[in-house]
Amino acid sequence: AMGNWLVNHWFSAAVLAAWLGINIFLFTYYFLFFDRDARYFYTRAILGSALAWARASAKCLNFNSMLILLPVCRNLLSFLRGTCSCCRRTLRKQLDHNLTFHKLVAYTLALLTAVHTIAHLFNLERYNHSQQATDGSLPAVLSKLHLQGSKWLNPIHSNQTTVEYVAFTTIPGLTGVIITLVLILMVTSSTEFIRRNYFEVFWYTHHLFIIYFAGLVIHGIAGLVRGQTEESMEEVHPYRCAHYLTHKDEDCSHNCCEDPKFGSIPAESWKWVLAPVLLYIFERILRVWRAQQRVVVTKVVMHPARVLELQMQKKGFHMEVGQYIFVNCPAISMLEWHPFTLTSAPEEDFFSIHIRAAGDWTERLIDTFQQQKNELPRIEVDGPFGTASEDVFQYEVAMLVGAGIGVTPFASILKSIWYKFQQADQTLKTKKIYFYWLCRDTGAFAWFNDLLASLEQKMAESGKADFLTYRLFLTGWDTSIANNVVLHFDTTVDTVTGLRHKTIFGRPMWNSEFAAVAAAHPRSVVGVFLCGPSALAKSLQKSCHQHSSLDPRKVKFYFNKENF
Numbered sequence: 001a002m003g004n005w006l007v008n009h010w011f012s013a014a015v016l017a018a019w020l021g022i023n024i025f026l027f028t029y030y031f032l033f034f035d036r037d038a039r040y041f042y043t044r045a046i047l048g049s050a051l052a053w054a055r056a057s058a059k060c061l062n063f064n065s066m067l068i069l070l071p072v073c074r075n076l077l078s079f080l081r082g083t084c085s086c087c088r089r090t091l092r093k094q095l096d097h098n099l100t101f102h103k104l105v106a107y108t109l110a111l112l113t114a115v116h117t118i119a120h121l122f123n124l125e126r127y128n129h130s131q132q133a134t135d136g137s138l139p140a141v142l143s144k145l146h147l148q149g150s151k152w153l154n155p156i157h158s159n160q161t162t163v164e165y166v167a168f169t170t171i172p173g174l175t176g177v178i179i180t181l182v183l184i185l186m187v188t189s190s191t192e193f194i195r196r197n198y199f200e201v202f203w204y205t206h207h208l209f210i211i212y213f214a215g216l217v218i219h220g221i222a223g224l225v226r227g228q229t230e231e232s233m234e235e236v237h238p239y240r241c242a243h244y245l246t247h248k249d250e251d252c253s254h255n256c257c258e259d260p261k262f263g264s265i266p267a268e269s270w271k272w273v274l275a276p277v278l279l280y281i282f283e284r285i286l287r288v289w290r291a292q293q294r295v296v297v298t299k300v301v302m303h304p305a306r307v308l309e310l311q312m313q314k315k316g317f318h319m320e321v322g323q324y325i326f327v328n329c330p331a332i333s334m335l336e337w338h339p340f341t342l343t344s345a346p347e348e349d350f351f352s353i354h355i356r357a358a359g360d361w362t363e364r365l366i367d368t369f370q371q372q373k374n375e376l377p378r379i380e381v382d383g384p385f386g387t388a389s390e391d392v393f394q395y396e397v398a399m400l401v402g403a404g405i406g407v408t409p410f411a412s413i414l415k416s417i418w419y420k421f422q423q424a425d426q427t428l429k430t431k432k433i434y435f436y437w438l439c440r441d442t443g444a445f446a447w448f449n450d451l452l453a454s455l456e457q458k459m460a461e462s463g464k465a466d467f468l469t470y471r472l473f474l475t476g477w478d479t480s481i482a483n484n485v486v487l488h489f490d491t492t493v494d495t496v497t498g499l500r501h502k503t504i505f506g507r508p509m510w511n512s513e514f515a516a517v518a519a520a521h522p523r524s525v526v527g528v529f530l531c532g533p534s535a536l537a538k539s540l541q542k543s544c545h546q547h548s549s550l551d552p553r554k555v556k557f558y559f560n561k562e563n564f
Helices: 002-008 010-036 038-047 050-068 075-082 089-132 136-141 163-169 171-188 192-197 199-206 211-217 230-235 238-246 269-291 360-371 390-394 404-422 443-461 479-487 512-518 535-548
Strands: 226-228 262-263 294-302 306-312 323-326 337-343 353-356 380-385 397-403 430-437 468-474 503-505 525-531 556-563
Touching: 002 262, 010 038, 010 050, 010 089, 038 050, 038 089, 038 136, 038 226, 038 230, 038 238, 050 089, 050 211, 050 269, 075 089, 075 269, 075 380, 089 136, 089 163, 089 171, 136 238, 163 171, 171 199, 171 211, 192 199, 199 360, 211 269, 211 512, 262 294, 269 380, 294 360, 294 443, 306 360, 306 443, 323 353, 337 353, 353 360, 390 404, 390 525, 397 404, 397 512, 404 430, 404 443, 404 525, 430 512, 512 535, 525 535, 535 556
Parallel strands: 397 430, 397 525, 430 468, 468 503, 525 556
Antiparallel strands: 226 262, 294 306, 306 353, 323 337, 323 380
16 A cells, blocks of 8 residues: 555655755754754853754745745646646646645645743753852853944843743744744644634634744844854864863963954745745736636525525636636625535536534625525636546546545546536546445535436436446434335335435445446446545555456555545
8 A cells, every 4th residue: 555655646755855865964064963963062061952942943934934835835736737747647636735735735834833842941941040140150151242342142131031021022932922822823723623613713824924923033033042152262262271260260361362253144944935835925916917707607506404506607717627716706705615525517607605604704795695695696716726527537436435525526536527528528438437425414415416306307317327327325314314214115216315226224234235236247447536525535545455456457546535
């Protein structure tokens, strides 16, 4: 399985290896540099190894802050996808892992921030302790240098200072506190639960990234951590002269050293993040420009369980199956853009989305469309984004599994397959589709039901009723449904959905499903496609391995998890 993954995801693996390698190199190189370099001999005398921990984590923080914006430049990614249209699809598909990489970098930033903050808390404590020390030790002597003019090393010049005071009154302290709080807010508000249920919270807190980058650039300006200057190193090298700082009162008639002079480490975060920030600004300008292009809402359908279907047209809009768009409705919010999977097929002369009530914005959008019957509110669209899910068309037999909300992209896929099948499209190799729909209750997906029913009807009319076999697995059913089923058990149309194929209560027994497909298609290559949770992905992958024949002429199952 690991070998398979590497073959299919070599690009992702290479990017990860390079990213990890650069992080390890930066951390190790700068840790050793600040831990051993003579310029920081005196700084280490006060701070110890906490200096190296703080500086090495700072370098890695700069590197990862440089990377964090790149995966969310979606127009840039679309452009890259377009320019490498001649590349293999596996490479283009891997650009869809952009958000996974974005999250990985974000968690790394959080970890490095913790290391950097803890190291600096130790540093402040040691600076404070050395400032208050009167024992004539090297840290104590170095901390008193500020009394002789501008050659200070210890930024704390008063005995009354506390760590908290420095944290809230100095530029590095205050910006450090602010960007740490911003990072905590952004990480906690981007959990799947909040994104799914309170998208607005996620959307607005994520725009705190502006404060994060502003704080990051200002953070190092004050230059509180200092090292010995080059000129001072040549005149009074610490290995030769450190001894004299603590033994000043000895006879100093000849080879005595002067006091060392210190300089700040220049702020450099801006050098790391300038290019990505400019690129991201360009990305946002591009989004605004694209949003200005007119969108015509051609049809509005209100489905049961408060699901709104919008059919739209936009000049120059070309979609593929499995793609998504971002939608904005200025009447509700000028700033909020929400992602929706396209539910139309490329063969149709419109593009459509289905919006279910799942949060404030969607609730308000549905209300707005229900109330304004005469003049529809203006809609802005950015996209489409994502790599087309064309792999589905490459297999003679396709097993499609949609779980919960993951059923949405299959609307586009099933319709497109049907159009291709009717038009005898040469690119379509599919002869048979098995579709498995798993959900707790069909309420919010009644529209999908209607789609299945109309496909079923069209297939029956053209004598191709057996082209699509599907099963609906209701994983959260209650007793009222159960009683209803008992009463109508011998009808040909299903009681829950009104479809011909029976609804099954409970979860699928994948072993028997795979065994049945293998028996029906003993010599075929079967593509298994899932849009759903990763726990389900594991069991499907396992079934694919178990039911694939070792004989190359017999049945083979290939697993593809779609990343919608």
